[in-house]
Amino acid sequence: MRPATASQELRAQAALFVRSVRTSFAYKPALVLSMLSVAIAYLVPMLVWRHVYQARGDTLAVPASRLFPYLLLAAALNTCFFLGVEGRIGQRIRMGLIATDLLRPVDFQLTQLSQALSDVVLNVTMVLPFLALAYGLWGSAALPGDGWSLLGFFASSGLALLIHFALSFIFVQAAFVTFSNYGIFVAKSALQQAFSGLSAPLALFPPSLRAVAEYLPFCHTIHSPVSIYLGDVSGPAVWQVLAVQAAWAAGLLLTGRALLGLSLRYLEIQGG
Secondary structure, eight states, X not given: OOOOOHHHHHHHHHHHXXXXXXXXXXXXXXXXXXXXXXXXXXXXXXXXXXXXXHHHOSOSSSOHXXXXXXXXXXXXXXXXXXXXXXXXXXXHHHHTTHHHHHHSSSOHHHHHHHHHHHHHHHHHHHHHHHHHHHHHHHGGGGSOSSXXXXXXXXXXXXXXXXXXXXXXXXXXXXXXXXXOOHHHHHHHHHHHHHHSSSSSOGGGSOHHHHHHHHTSGGXXXXXXXXXXXXXXXXXXXXXXHHHXXXXXXXHHHHXXXXXXXXXXXXXXXXXX
16 A cells, blocks of 8 residues: 555544544533543642641742642643554553454554644633633733743743644554553553652652753653743743753654554454
């Protein structure tokens, strides 16, 4: 089968993206339940940190007036980046359907990215009502530092999405060579939770743990874009962060593509 041309590839990926978005919005009860889950995921960390600040006073490295908007935006961004890459590929490997995917004359990695982008559309829809409520509660504290911070945030978020997808694509390679991929996916989720800055800004990390987090790509999926949005990173430092994110995104995407070629050598079709 001849590989698709660039224009054919683009049309195929656009069509897949539209179809995936329509499928995501087709199950309205599931959408409502997902929004309730998002609300609970926002509420619990807020209550925990509220208790911490009540017990300690505003004596931590990050004042409460900055922490709570940070936690809100971090949770919102994490929800937006909740991609189904691992679940989709893992299920199709178990069912033996992955062989059909690999035989199609379109790029497998780009196909997964198109579907991941459709996940983002659904996730943003779930997040927007809670962001509107938060802005009503916190006012200007939940707004970007300035217009440049907002532009930098959008650029950083786009790169963060690519990093997040690339990490998922790398970890999912284990599903090609193992019969149970549950442990691999849990490990990836744990690393994201621990080092992305989702639970707290890196300024609140112990120095040794913060050093580790800053040398891993996970912090560039949450902490970097949120820090730019709130103005904690500004001026020339924004360009430096964006350059580091771009380097991570390119390196991880290329690594995932290389690992896919190696994984296919050991692929054993399951199901059938």
